[in-house]
Amino acid sequence: MLKVTDLKVSYGGIEALKGISFDVEQGQIVTLIGANGAGKSTTLRAISALVHPVSGTINFMGRDITSFNPQRVVAEGISLVPEGRRVFANLTVKENLKIGAYLRNDKEEIEEGIKDIYRRFPRLKEREWQLAGTLSGGEQQMLAVGRAMMAKPKLMMMDEPSLGLAPLVVKEIFSIIRDLKSEGMTILLIEQNANAALRCADVGLVLETGRITLTGTGAELLDNEQVKEAYLGAD
Amino acid sequence: MFQTVLPYLLSGISVGGQYALIAIGYTMVYGILRLINFAHGDVFMVAGILMVYISAAGVPLYVSIPLVLVATAVIGFTIERVAYKPLREAPRMSIMISAIGVSYTLQNLVLYFTGGLNQQYPTIPFISDTVTIFGATTKRVTVLTPVLTIVLVAVLVLLINHTKIGMAMRAVSKDFETSQLMGIKINAVISTTFVIGSVLAGVGSMLYFTNYTTVIQTSGAMPGLKAFVAAVFGGIGSIPGAVVGAFIIGICESLIKGLDIILIKAGITKSMLGLTTFSDAFTFALLIIILVVKPTGLFGEKTTDKV
Secondary structure (H helix, E strand, O other): OEEEEEEEEEEOOEEEEEEEEEEEOOOOEEEEEEOOOOOHHHHHHHHOOOOOOOEEEEEEOOEEOOOOOHHHHHHHOEEEEOOOOOOOOOOEHHHHHHHHOOOOOOHHHHHHHHHHHHHHOHHHHHOOOOEHHHOOHHHHHHHHHHHHHOOOOOEEEEEOOOOOOOHHHHHHHHHHHHHHHHOOOEEEEEOOOHHHHHHHOOEEEEEEOOEEEEEEEHHHHHHOHHHHHHHHOOO | OHHHHHHHHHHHHHHHHHHHHHHHHHHHHHHHHOOOOOOHHHHHHHHHHHHHHHHHOOOOHHHHHHHHHHHHHHHHHHHHHHHHHHHOOOOHHHHHHHHHHHHHHHHHHHHHHHOOOOEEOOOOHHHHOEEEEOOEEEEHHHHHHHHHHHHHHHHHHHHHHHOHHHHHHHHHHHOHHHHHHOOOOHHHHHHHHHHHHHHHHHHHHHHHHHHHOEEOOOOOHHHHHHHHHHHHHHOOOOHHHHHHHHHHHHHHHHHHHOHHHHHHHOOOOOOOOOHHHHHHHHHHHHHHHHHHHOOOOOOOOOOOOOO
């Protein structure tokens, strides 16, 4: 579904990605793990066209989207749930959902979509008319996921969805991710919580200073000694 | 007493409305780009000059008025595309300097065409007619301005709060990058902001110059500055703030202009004290006070972010 080939990205001469290649198959959860500064966020930002790669290609459902702008990437069916949630604090909860469907024009279906999000996250329904800035961190994360879903994406990318949330809320977020997968959504996930991420992932990729150093199924990486030592903490 | 104060009050409300129409342009552009668009006062002046030239060409009013508004919109749009858009990623200071450059360019272009002579603004019949309100004689524009201003502001607020483009404007003003991730074309939204601001300044110029009757290349400077102060006073980025600020400044300024006469009529003073000269100083003193006491202004942005 998504095919990234030899992707290189630099920021002002410093190479953040030194040529990475990986595939995401339809219906899979693929997770990128790695230390801060390894290039995880950069990978997602390059796919979303927020940064432009120096070289390499990004292919989505048979189309080369490397040179697309962010609007066209969204239109192709790739949504990003950005790091730090980034809900529009000055918009209401409902408006945040509506703006997720900005490129869609099917009014009735959008209303249906909003109802569907409210069924999944009843707490958002309760806070429908509140400004998003007044929500708790967990609620904001649900809103950010809901907002991304409103674009009807084929591939959903999530950048650190559990960052800064209470353990109970983190559990909830991962159960949302599993639900999405069971409904057939393809997910590319970045997580500092490598343990939880690998447990729900079909494929795990380990990123180290701009290179992919290890690839395997979630279970394989959970068992890998190097991964255990570097990312899972000694038990 | 009332009879003495009334004309000043009326003209204050009127000029306040005109400042408000300019101030909205400042505050909206600031809200979205965090830029003080120094060229905005000059766009207002150019709208006045265009009206002079288009009318001189014998174009009837029902054509020239919409034509001037469209032309002003095009000018606002073009300024943004040519002078500000290429600097989107540049430090804020660069785009500010670019704005000052645009301001002088417009003034000098007009100087070139007019030769620096005062241009007589065409008379717009209906609004320049004389009317009498509670015994005070004034032009109809004086009464019409606040009404028109409030109607336009109401329409604008509805647009911003209840339409898709309005929602996009609010989103872009908060977060460029995330807006892009929603599929919003931020350049289109920014252009829309400039177009709206310019059209309102165009309307403002018609009302203002009907009152002051002449236009020269520097005519935009003072009203522009006053409107800017109004926007800061009201809390820059806030539309209701800019409008309230503009009315307060307009009214105070006008009352100070008449203060000598009002005081004499009231029997408080015996002779003219020359207080009129302080009417401009008042506005700028207010700017200093606001910046010291409450830099966010009357309706300054409340931050509801939770990090």
